[in-house]
Amino acid sequence: MIEQTTFPEALKILPLGGLGEIGMNCMILEYQDEILVVDCGLLFSDLEHFGVEFVIPDFTYLIERKDKVKAIIATHGHEDHIGAISFLLKAGINCPVYASSFTTLLLKEKLKEHVHLSATDIRTFKMGETIPFTHFKVTTVSVNHSIVDSAALIIDTPVGKVIHTGDFKIDPTPFYGQTLDKSVFAKAGQEGVLLLMSDSTNVERCEHSMSESIIYQKFEQLFAAAQGLTLVSMFASNVGRMGQVFSLAKKLNKKIALSGRTMEQNVRLGMEAGYLKGAQSQVISLDEIRDYPRNEVIVLSTGSQGEYRSALVRVACGEHRQVKLQAGDTVLMSSKFIPGNERAIGQMINNLFKQGAEVLYESIHDIHVSGHATRPELKQMLELCKPKFFIPIHGEYRHLVHHSKLAAEVGIPVENIVLATSGDVIELTENSCKIVDRLEEGRVLVEGRDGKDISKVILKERRQLGEKGVVFSLMVRNAETRKIIAGPEIITRGLADQATENELVYHAKRLVKKVSDEYDSQVEQGAVDMDLQETIRVELRRYFNAQTGKKPTVLPIVLDL
């Protein structure tokens, strides 16, 4: 743990998450007695088989300095930017949370599951607004992204101007809002930007990202040509995408049914934030689908990632009560395949085809555009801001490397580019930007409804159990004479099929009996040098390994009576 900066006049920059991984974005800016936290998100886990639901940053550093923390500022409302705020508040950080309109609404929905909403000070900012702190002055700038009301931050600090882009793209024709205002960044560039921290997610893509509005034409063709039901799956937070569907539905005189709880919620919140005007008159319930000609209905659905038991997975398996697909229906998967979900999504697509529907998805149809800037846009951002120092953020390590190289191509001196990862402690002064230290273990695995931590020990135990099964051995010993009076009993789980198990257990019992006989004879001779429990454990592991090629977890109990 870092206790003291080596240089008190420096601005400390500490990414707790999001640098070296895509997800759990969380960036600390610390100057003397003041800390701002930019974003506080979660990462969806690939350890869900072991009960890990998601991963959040380790907040120890903030908890140890809780009085310094003056603000959490959310750049936008995606889970990887706001999903861990409730955990940070519950950990005892008591400071205002700053967020844009739609972000505020999403945040309130999330927080009310976890904390007393009334006790949380959420301050909604307008785009372009400047929020003053003791040492910092934060100006919010509207940017384009796959969720409305996304902001970049221009932060005036005692050492100089720092820009944090948040997630962004440059969309010349967004469906909602204006295109990103380059002049704001250009102006900052002219005034002098000390440090730029910019989104690296799509740095491997070379073509300028496509505009959200190209979806409109594509959807219009597909909706107009529909012979049957049209089901559109997308992220429920993509209000701009929804807006296009509602707009087209109106134009083509179709009704919209909402499938999935968050889809219903976010249509409501979107309206509340001033989008999706008049949507309520277009919405029908899922039960009403059957009252309309099939080709006059569009179902908007969650579940684009093939999430277990999600609405779309149930539709794909023919298990959704109200939405049954048939030949002539079309499913539009209007979202990306998040890495790690490919198999689940692929399986869901196969099953949708089995229902007789036509399924269109990104890899072969242009029905999704990304919300992240690609190389040409990232280059523009670098050229507009002309920063002295550069830190690529929001990306796996390879993305950060590629973004660093791009910055060098644009002319930023290599020594002014800092390739940092989550946990690195960076010091920024007028003349230098460098990694000075590193925090220890920086991530917390979270399970269950209470956000309980899972330690590495528990995870290891679960891996063992899940891969190799468990053997439980039980004996009863006379506490006085120390002689074995009952057992062994042996139970296994996850080890082998019934017939094999019976045979294995039969021999395992004989083995334990042999050990206990040996023990008994030591007891009789009054010279016990055997740790009975441990000997049983070792012998059983050795036996099962010889028989099955695997060492299960062996739990021996010797109960003294």
Add this chain to the structure above:
Amino acid sequence: MIEQTTFPEALKILPLGGLGEIGMNCMILEYQDEILVVDCGLLFSDLEHFGVEFVIPDFTYLIERKDKVKAIIATHGHEDHIGAISFLLKAGINCPVYASSFTTLLLKEKLKEHVHLSATDIRTFKMGETIPFTHFKVTTVSVNHSIVDSAALIIDTPVGKVIHTGDFKIDPTPFYGQTLDKSVFAKAGQEGVLLLMSDSTNVERCEHSMSESIIYQKFEQLFAAAQGLTLVSMFASNVGRMGQVFSLAKKLNKKIALSGRTMEQNVRLGMEAGYLKGAQSQVISLDEIRDYPRNEVIVLSTGSQGEYRSALVRVACGEHRQVKLQAGDTVLMSSKFIPGNERAIGQMINNLFKQGAEVLYESIHDIHVSGHATRPELKQMLELCKPKFFIPIHGEYRHLVHHSKLAAEVGIPVENIVLATSGDVIELTENSCKIVDRLEEGRVLVEGRDGKDISKVILKERRQLGEKGVVFSLMVRNAETRKIIAGPEIITRGLADQATENELVYHAKRLVKKVSDEYDSQVEQGAVDMDLQETIRVELRRYFNAQTGKKPTVLPIVLDL
């Protein structure tokens, strides 16, 4: 189980695997008393966390008709085509295995781990050779693929000519061998093809697949420009790709070091099959790398899929004894990312970058070409063969759907296209091709060195254990009086951290004690209506669910003494 065809003059076609999944290809052709098995492969599992190493077809149908099985014919040497042959032989099928030269060599390596090689009748065929059986006449045709010596099969049957393409592409300039001879398929088409079964893997791609030889130019540029070590990772079976590396190394006067056991093995087998001429003089050992200027060495490595503990993963983590990367080195990932492996591969690439190396991979550099035909080639195959009936094979369900549509576009009547999945029983006559029945459960999960089956029950137990942990509860009861005389003892595993566990166990014991007191009092009153063990199980699950939001596996024992 199907016992009798409804139509004895029909050819029965029974895909045991590979239709509806990518992997475990296995196709049965049965006519009266004769069965041919085309390919017999395995599928790599995504359940490795639960100890499942791979999946193979259920061979029950063949085992019940073992005397009829006259041949296993391997189209080429990939694991998804030959990997389950050893299991079929061990299951008691005793018939010759037909394979091309390189396939034979790979097969022998695989079989010698499992069966007595001397007892296996492997018959090596030449391309163009015709193998006669009682009812069938099988002619092998050389095709292009990502492994040398790949064959399609033209099978004359009593009902007509059947073509099985195996895996193929049409490469105008393969590195080894000739381009696929279209005239052979055209001739068959003129004679009349009753049924075509064709590879669907790449049906979603619209551009003609790139030639293997384009790799040569790209590699030449990269090898020539190398400042440091060049590491090329690829599938160890891709002898054509290896051949290009060896050829370029000779031209550029570089040495080649082999990393990974199968890489060494397959270079040897490649030479034995007549490829990689003179390779031995170019190879140096991994220990010798340091004896050469760094930019004069190319390391050929396995591990392109980020497999746990593979050579390349160890290099990426800096844990490979002989291969240490540094700045200036280049890693070329010359293989595709198999779906499901993206996260592991991504992590490995990130780690390779952390070693300081430049890493090039398919998504952003042209250093890999696929071995499977894309739409234009698939269309050509359909047009050459002009089949009366068509069954798309080798693909997930969506690929089969797309391939069916392509066949319809080419002019095959929709009613002559059979969209079948593994387990379907198809009958083919001169005038009809239709699914007439379906086998039950068709796949076997395999674990461990002996190829032990894992049943669904065991898998479910392991999932439960791995996700939620396990609780053992133990009591001792007097067998005569039925009174509890010891316990409860409670042990948990994978449930919670030590402190939480202690607290949970403390309360759980009190709960069990309460149950046992109730039981005791029933015993005293002589009116026992409680199943003690079951009551404890139910109560503990309820308790842990209330406390942790999860129901662990609860195993209560009541031991009678």
